[in-house]
Amino acid sequence: MTDGRGASRADVPLTSVEIARVGDLLYRWTGMIFGENKRYYIERRIADRMGRTGLSSAAEYIALLGSHLEEREALINAFTINETYFYREEHQLAALSNDILPELVRVRRPGDLVRIWSLPCSTGEEPYSIALWLLENWGLVDAYNIEIVGSDIDTQALAKAREGYFAERSLARLPTTVKQAYFEAEHRHRRRIIQDIRESVRFSPANIVDSADMARQGKFDVILCRNLLIYFDDAARLMAANNIHDCLNPGGFVCLGHSESMGRISNRFTLTRLPDAIVYRRD
């Protein structure tokens, strides 16, 4: 069965050894854990990629991954889980404008650079939320040079982020006034975020478990790393925590997702209870 683009939609039965091999490659490249318990998820995606590459055996496809960087990237893009939406965990945005930024700029001068990193940013809702939230809720937003960067391992998600079209579902938590002020009118059930906001966020690929890749992005004052560590095991979490640590300026802040905690992963951060959120700080 094909979907009209040449991709097979029938599952390809993989042997246990092939499942383990795909899981091992994905773990080494991304930190995400896939194994026998995700067999169905793995088989669907391998079948789709085999259809697109025109290969008929899983063994051949897995061998291709060893040498073909573009196919490796396509495979990673196919396995990522990109769930996100605007103003997700809004209390952390409140912590950013009420406590984190005021604390950071206490020792800076007007015009100084403040760098905020949304990693992973998926299709862009998180870094754009930061831009909208600060415009709406932080009186000093124009007094400092705020740089917002969005990064993800998924290059297809980043392309969507740059385009800036969003389904209504993704905007559901935004106040109507914010939708009216910062989004174009709805067209085919999607709305595009306005050019000014699109240009206020820079998107750049990054792999959180690759220290060289991370170091290339420079140092940040705040890193939002939300809803990614849940897909990792302890070893990958530690690698991610160390890379985040090394990308933070001293005194910089980390915000994790609501079900994630640095406590069990690393002791290189200080837990800080703010009125709106629990965050972590580089000593």
Ligand SMILES: C[S@@+](CC[C@H](N)C(=O)[O-])C[C@H]1O[C@@H](n2cnc3c(N)ncnc32)[C@H](O)[C@@H]1O
């Ligand atoms: C569930 S989304 C979270 C998006 C956003 N932070 C939020 O909370 O709404 C998880 C994202 O992590 C990305 N991801 C997975 N492994 C990664 C890695 N090793 N480095 C960077 N991003 C990764 C995926 O591509 C996906 O877009």
